[in-house]
Amino acid sequence: MDTEEIVAELERYLGPDAAELSLPPAAFTSPELWEIERERVFGRSWILVAHADELAETGSYVALSVAGEPVVVVRDEGGTLRGLSPVCRHRLMPVVEEGAGRTDVFTCPYHLWRYGLDGQLIGATHMKRNPAFDPSACRLPRFAVEEWRGFVFVNLDTSVEPLGPHLRRIDENLTNYRLSELTQVAGWTEEWHCNWKIAVENAHENYHVMGLHPETLQPTTPGGAETRVRADSPWADSMRVRYATPLEPVVLDLTEEERSHLYGFFVFPSGSLAASGDMVIWLSLIPSAIDRTLVRGGVLMPAAMIEGQxxxxxxxxxxxxxxxxxxxxxxxxxxxxxxxxSRFAERGHLSPKEPGVLLFYRGLARALLREDAEWPGEL
Ligand code: FES
Ligand SMILES: [Fe+2]
Structure with a gap:
């Protein structure tokens, strides 16, 4: 199946009578589609990369690759979060390795050019006798950064519209979880050997809980639990799964409905939040290559929950x-x-227990098509 055929198949998800089928398997393996995704999905979407607690101090940073594009997000001296390209302006070595840390200055390991936390070059040895080189004009290129309720998003395209307005409904739904007052108590960075869409479609459904989490999650949110989904915009959708038994939160003042459900909120393409009683867990599934997915996430709790512990x-x-x-x-x-x-890989029929998967496919279809492709609204 060539790329045009894959995209044409995806476009059907936007139609009113879209078949409830999984993606064409070629969508997971086609190198050509991966190149298009790098451009049209990851080149212009807001990617959740960190929680602000990881970037609280001056010079604290998170460095990663977004679909093969090296990115570093850092807190500069003025307290502003900056998205920078770490690719050295001399001969292309990234000035920082992937991972999280803290630094006063980015020093390129290759020939030791030094850049400030705002990306400006502040030192390059043995360069004075090259008259064509103007150190004052030399700086690391910028990406867009937006912080929303403590979550840090980066966008490779600096001309895109802000993310906040798309998350208004999610924000309303999360009022009682008091996101801005939560503190990150734990975090992780992993790498999974699968295409990013395999990881994201999995995050959009609870159906797999009976197969993959029989002893851990199945007792509380069984795979057959009542599941509702909602599409808010091309960038945001949500899922609500009923708990086997309602939770009894200790600190947060939650409604009966909130106690009875696990809420999943998704920011296309990679970001998600799960609100569960006194806890919010964030997870971002970011491709580093066609068959490699970086998995960053963290657990947030109200400060009062951990006081004295x-x-x-x-x-x-x-x-x-x-x-x-x-x-x-x-x-x-x-x-x-x-x-x-596999040579026998084919599209499969989806269960009514995984409606969120279709919402993700719609987001994907729209991102891969023209920017003005019509958004069909609620599922
Ligand atoms: S590549 Fe960075 S200093 Fe040479
Ligand atoms: Fe799972």
Missing amino acids: DREAVRKEAEAYAALINGEDQRGLEEVQRGAV
């Missing part, structure tokens, strides 16, 4: 639990990747 013990416990659940998903999704390259 050993922060380190809380962190370890939350990270161990996240590693358990993530491991279950990772093992499953790496197996799906193995199936996706």
